[in-house]
Amino acid sequence: MTRKLRCHAIVIGVTVALTLAGCGGGGESSNSSANTNGLEKTTIKVGALPIPDPVSLYIANAKGFFKEEGLTVQPTIITGGAAALPQIESGALDISQTNYVSTFVAVGQGKKIKLVADCYQAGPNTFNIMVPQDSTIKTVADLKGKTILVNNLNNIATLAVETQLKVAGLTKDDVKFSEKPFPDMGNAIKGGQADAGWITEPFITANQSANGFRKLADTMTGQTENLPIAGWMATEEWSQKYPKTLAAFQRAIAKAQQLASTDRKEIEAMLPTYTKIDAKTASVITLGTYPSELNANRLQKVADLMLEYGYLKSPIDVKSVITAPASG
Template identity: 50%
Template structure:
């Protein structure tokens, strides 16, 4: 099965679908520095986080008191779906969201709004995002998907991009040879068993769960070739917020960087924090495959998303992500 972890009532396309779970964790550890001493423009910030492994760093930072030590009073609100994220950010009820790079670049290029990435959250690794079929399916390889229906979290999403990338390696065309069916991750297994979909693009924890419980077959890992080690999501604010609160953003970045370093180097930290804000069963937590938790914010890395979106026709012209990044402060 798998040896490592993105538990997803899932993240996948900020105009996508996920689901459920609780949020938790309390600040412990370092004593808070008075906000006045740090000159923070805003001390209370609300974070919208999907209850998935991608969000581990933010919960570690709160639980260990890293935000508190920077003078920040952080409230983490669980989002029911990624479709709720951008409206919450634009409406002002939320200051920071877990933003899927594909979706945020898509809306930025369309000039729907101006956004800034302030920290990287999650990056793909082998076997974290796979195409699967039921164990009794006659489909035995990806070429067998020609003329079939594939469940993805949303149309024009990273799920569609990744599936299309895998299909192309098999000589298939995502627009001509398959039909993508928008389906929430928790509903994908049901969609396959009822005939609404023939295959599904799944990530953790659903990926491990359908294999353990139902014997689902993996057709292929979609994060290979052009999408190997692909950037998935980062912490996002509006340009207006970033411009008005530079010291607050820097404080967030410093606190988060400490937590992300733990997530990147110690799996046990992730396994310990996941039960506090997700409903992933303990037996699954210990076996799911984890992606990477980047500790830097790299324009070169995130540019890969925009460039591949252009190559596949999701963007009409080249889009430079550099202006969207707020450089991380020196620790």
């Protein structure tokens, strides 16, 4: 997602992230195999936003999936995929959540980044344009001349809104985008600082409940239906230096993604442990999906859309950005 997605910079007020100590010494079967093969690095720091998108990271820790691989993962809170890029380049983070728009922008600028695992894909009503209940804005066409809050300029937020403006016969030049963190959007719109906001969960539910906001448009329809939002990235150098460590991470996160995609209760139980989303809200918020493997064809859709709307100057072959899991 979403979320600073991603896609996107998000501040939710964070509880302490889960951390597993100990890296599973001389176990049997898969544990023994992983340790015998010798992970190049047994403890890694992984950047994640305190939102639903990276829930599989915490599921994998809680269920012992990383430990089974001989790996200790230390989640580290980040403010957005773009903001995390300098941290993985410097080595402060080994792997980080990222939104695909930020990633492809960076790749287009020559950054040596690899996508190593999928994280989150949009579903219906997971990223909506919202307005106050009594707003005179009734359709997307009514946004002409209006101010729309987004969590990040020139990123997944503005791209998603632009696709809806196009359907309504408008362009980005017909509106004004203004940057505001998701938690602050509701009060800013109520206070007259903007007319509408591009909002994701849990803030969609929160603003409906607390402020009486209504949905103007689901931005994940048409060109953006089922749009891939967020994944896990590492630098090309790190991926080449620690291939066994990376493969261990990929196996564990794929297992957790599979669990998240088939059992919502696992997500609901985990969200309150690393976000400010309480159990009641976790049970009602709208969620996207959690793909268990990177698919170049799906991700190419994002890069092609970015090229169409001017976020990229030249095409990107997404296959060249993906580091596939090692066999075995």
